Amino acid sequence: MKKLEIKEFGLISIFKVSIYIMVIPMALFILIGIIMCIAAILLKSGQFLFIGAVYAILPVVAIPFYGAIYMLIGFIYNTFSKRFGGLEITIQERE
Numbered sequence: 001m002k003k004l005e006i007k008e009f010g011l012i013s014i015f016k017v018s019i020y021i022m023v024i025p026m027a028l029f030i031l032i033g034i035i036m037c038i039a040a041i042l043l044k045s046g047q048f049l050f051i052g053a054v055y056a057i058l059p060v061v062a063i064p065f066y067g068a069i070y071m072l073i074g075f076i077y078n079t080f081s082k083r084f085g086g087l088e089i090t091i092q093e094r095e
Contacts (some may be wrong), residue, residue, distance in 0.1 A: 002093070006086040014074040015067040022066055026059035033057070 036052025039045075081087075 002091045003088055004091060005088050007081050008078045008086070009074045011071045011074050011078075014070050018067045018070040019063060022059075022063050026063055029055050029059050029062075 033052045033056030036055060037049055040049035040052050
């Protein structure tokens with residue numbers, strides 16, 4: 001068994017991973033928003049249309065926002081890991 005320590009994360013890779021994680025939930029938000037907009041047009045409901053539009057537009061704002069938050073967390077981790085040490089993981093090689 002081998003012990004390794006994670007000293008630093010790449011901030012761009014953290015942003016990419018946050019996008020990968022958020023793709024499916026945000027695609028569902030967009031789908032729900034489109035369905036709500038179509039239903040609102042058919043029912044002639046202005047409030048329902050507004051809520052559907054918010055659901056459809058929310059992912060465009062949320063994905064970069066969450067990516068920036070994750071990058072900030074990564075930056076804080078990188079700063080503290082240099083000072084106090086990083087996460088330790090144990091790896092066992094298979095034969």
